[in-house]
Amino acid sequence: MKWDKKHYIIVILLLSLSIILCGFKFIFEKKMVGIALINNNISQLKEYKVVADKYVYYLPQNWNVEEEKFPGNVILHHNSFKNDEMDINGYIQIISTKDGRDKLIDNDKNNLKSKDINAYSMKNIKLNGKDAKKISYIEKLQNGKYYTKKVYYVTLEEGIVFKGVFNINSDKYNESLDSVYEMIMESGKYM
Template structure:
């Protein structure tokens, strides 16, 4: 009986330790994102509203330009850039009858005519939702290399939140992925 009590005690201690580690990890992850924002000279985020149904945030110091497209596929498009680090990209809200996988397939086909290397696709979780993270390096005609990250999240039925981030590969650092994911997690359906 004494041996049984020891096993139960050890099991309880291990469960408590795992619980503490889990919550510490969540706290640590949030602090890492804050540090990543600060390290990349981002002091605050500005909230944007699209079609009175969707919101998201971008760094306040990035310049933005909203564009309208004909039809009802691209519901919202906001291009952004940060000249200090040679970064640009866009946020889109897409009305899609297909899946995220279909949209990724179309986007990948468009890359066939470009000089692309190190293509990768990864399943991730953002705001508790399944998301896709695509990464690759593109060599432009001017000889510069750009590290690109594209994220896709299903906000609601038929609505995909897409973010594309391009940065000169000389200026890329891994902490930028935390910045990108913070931006993507700000996407909400109201």
């Protein structure tokens, strides 16, 4: 089959349209994160450089953040956060683990056995091109309230896991918060 001018024009048009659609997808995804931030009353982010400035991540500036220290050399960094207006709380950790991310996830899952947990699910996702795990579940607290919990695990480098735990009253949870959580987790970098 011999290609004539029409075939070349069609191929070039199809390639051009594919490139344009990929560009729109990228722009659309960035806009969606911005919209999710605005919808959840987040206007600015604050940078945290931790563990001798080897790691960096960002949290919303209007969240109250408090650093906690732990003995030993497993939890290298821990920042608890909360925002009373959104009824959200949680923490960010940099964890040193010899056993790897999956063993850490198994240990965390075993710790949930004594709690009232529903709708537990684990999903493989990509954050900044890295393989990550996203755990979702709903926990009923002793006061009768239900909290939607999202836990993320990202390996920043060999033996170092960036963990984020986000808890929100289930009455106030909306799916756009997942974009906020994932934006925070994507900000975690080894420098």
